[in-house]
Every structure is written in structure tokens, then in C-alpha cells.
Amino acid sequence: MITENNFYDYDAKYISDKTQLIEVSKDNLQFRSIVDLSIKTFNALGCSGWCRIDILEDENFNLYVLEVNTVPGMTSHSCVPKSGGFDGLSYDSVVKKIIDASS
Template identity: 45%
Template structure:
């Protein structure tokens, strides 16, 4: 696949169920937010929440939600975006299996939303189980 290069800042938005957590902006010392920048660099800067106006943060959350739900995603995930020099957000990818390590962006975002790691895991499990139960009832019409 060939994509147009968009110069800008990287943003990552976590969704759990219908809830959008605070975005994370990442500034890496290198050109890319790659494996080295994630796990080895002392120069990578994480801002959560990022320095956005309320309107910009709402717009970012809305774009992430629209991307996530328009692809039929449910449960939990993360939407990765870049913001160009003119302020427009561009969707890079929708990640349905984001990382959950000590360096991962989802726990960082959850912490900014006031959730501990344990609470985050419980929320993900609860949301996923509730979603599955709703789908099963819709498919079969009754409790099994």
C-alpha cells in the first residue's frame, strides 16, 4: 500500500464501549513513533491529555468515534491519527488489539480518565461481556 505522507503530530484515542478516553499526543525524537521510540528512547514525550482546546479535543474524539464505529468495531480499541500543519486530523489506523503493557497508550489514557490499570481491565471485560450478551440476545431472541 502507498500512502501520502502527512507531516504532523501523532494522536492516539482510546475507546471502551461508547466512552472516549483522553487522547495521547506523542512526540518522538526521530521521524517515526516506532519500536525504538516506544520502548527504548528516553526522548519520546507523551502528553495526556494533549494541549488542545476543548473544541479541538471534542473534534478529535468525534472523528475517532466515527472511524471506530463506522468499521463495526465494538468492545475496546484505539484510533491513531495525525494532525497536519493546518490543524486537520487524518486517520492512520483503527487498532482493535492495542497494547496493554506498562508503556502502552491505552493504560496511559485510562489513567488520565481516572482509572487504575485494574479498573481499566475490569471495564474492558465488562464492556466486552455486555456487548456479547446483547448480540446473543439479538441473534437468538432469548436467554440460553
């Protein structure tokens, strides 16, 4: 996530069109580590359906789970629909996948 500010604050999250979600190659080892940590966290907490897991990475590339959001935002500025866009999914397709996963 790249913002104009030092923090991912209200303006960066909901207002600014300059906040960027950066796509990372799925072959990237750190990406795989983040996915693995996310799945382990999801399962360890007994989550079902879907959620957004916020992970921080320090300067030594260590990963830390910050929070699990079981009702993440779905606005045009939100991470979930934007992430789906990296896989070529429309907003409606993302919503359908969420509904299917929650059934």
C-alpha cells in the same frame, strides 16, 4: 505523543522512558473533534468492545485516520493504559473497563 526521535518507532514505543503522551483538556475543541472522528470511525467500521484509533493532524489542524488497531498494546509503555491514567484510572481499572465494554 512526544519522542526523542522524529518517529514513534520501536524504541520510542517499547523501550524509552522519555516518550511522553501529552494530556489535553477535554474542553479543547480539537480534542472534541478527535473524539467525534474516533466514534464515527469506530461505528462506521462496525467495531465492538474497544480499539485504538490512530489519528494524524497536519499543520492546518486537519485530521486523518491512520489506522484502527483492534488489539492495541497493553504494556506499561502503551497508550491505552497511559491514557486511562489521565482519568485517574489504574492499570487494573482500565483492564476492567475493557472487559466490561467487551461483554
